[in-house]
Amino acid sequence: MAAVVAVANQKGGVGKTFVACQLSFYTARAGARTLLLELDQQMNASRSLIRGGRVAVAGFTMLDVLEGREGVLPEGDLVLVPGHGGLGALERQPARHNDFVNALQRFLAAVGKDFAVCVMDTNPSPDVRYAAALATADFLLAPVQLNQEAIDGIESLMLHKRYGFFRMRELLNPKLELIGILPNLVEATPFQRANLQQLVLRHPGLLIPVVRGQAAGYAYVPTRTAIAEAQAAGVPLWELRQTSPAEASPCDGVEGKVLQGRSAMPLRSAARDAWREIRPSFDAITARLLREV
Template sequence: MKTLVLANQKGGVGKSAIVVQLAYYLHLLLNLRVLVIDLDHQRNTTNPIRNGKLATVSQIPSSSILLKKVSGVEDAAFVLLAGDNTELLKMEKQAANHNIFASNLQAFLKSVDGDFDVCLIDTNPNPDIRQLAALVVSDFVLSPIQLNQEAIDGIGDLLNHENIGIRKIQATINPTLQFIGILPNLVEPTPFQRDNLRELSAHFAKLLIPMNPGFAAIKKTTAVPESQAAGVPIWKLGKTSGRDAWTQIKPVFEKIATTMGVM
């Protein structure tokens, strides 16, 4: 099983939308066994997947796999460990148990290693134990970003934050963590965003995900919130906007799956 965490301390950049749609892609189109873990109390991954009724929602809430020793989940090929809004929020205050939370998560993932091909973890946009634990146990990390100045300024933190910077984690607790890269999302065809993309590719070319041509990016489209609201795969939205969006998102997802070695 390959584990991918979506992480960025910036909120609203599309982490949850990408987790949901990537899970659908990996399971429905690539026939992979997919486990989704929603570590965000906002539950923006849980709600669409629950509504869509395409996955088995586990009896185990996601907080349990950090708080307790849990091994195994329901026997199904597409399983969601749903987020909850009480236990997940309490974890940060239990500093004395933070190491245990991370090792419980690691042990849980080991227990389901043979049952799934891919595990996707959605995180909350705070530099806390949930995000740290997810980065410590993952094989890959992907960071959606918006093309505004604050987000670009935030890339330094994304890499070098003292607790959860990706480079920090790679240099210390998880040397095998592979950074798939920064994925510009909600991209708009404005001169401002074009300039920001130019700045990003000039300064951070190595962090972007190379595609032919250019770099991976996802445009702003009504198809994403509409698919999320209905809990459906974008390509099944049944609208021109959905088909157009899928034409540009599919190659990005293919690239992610190829990088993870699952297709």
């Protein structure tokens, strides 16, 4: 059965979508057939991945899944069930909330044998979709930013009276495990270094241990221009290429020529450097997921 991980935080703007997309690329690259489910009505992950053309896209959406009318998934090493603009309306149907959760659980049980990993990119609001993700996942991975508001918000992530990690595990999903908190959009400034140290002191057991070279540390994702560019292009960070002349002049050619030009361009050194920094974190997360398969 697939190891199901919810990439979740009750606060928006912490980089969940980048983590969900790039982790999905990486687990698929590792030979683990991967399913990515987008529960956010903004559909940022879906637009990015469809734009990049590296995924097989289901002919139905997560709204269909939660309402129990999904279809057959396509073949492919990385398969996407896209989000839908109507997902936000599900919270306003309280009489059907249990049905939504049960429908997601049935779907995962039905397709789990065909995948090694399932990644759920969640919406930032604590609502029925957030609850459904945590109620059906095996793991929680929580990207956070290194500012005081986000650090203070970790308490809500863990202890929220309805949707906190411990509450969800106690009432709905005793198998749910915390992979850890993943500092994201990390900058090499004294302010952020101080906040990281504060996070280590306050929540050492919530961070993800990694080894870089000979040094022990914790998982994190830095702020790099190449990261945003890879997400905009919908490609793995480690495969981000330089911009081709065809892409710089979109009005003078056919889409096929643009794609051909992109694939012929050299890899971006900034992307390679960023990936070298990020990879130990993704290795640690992937090892935890694949250990359960």
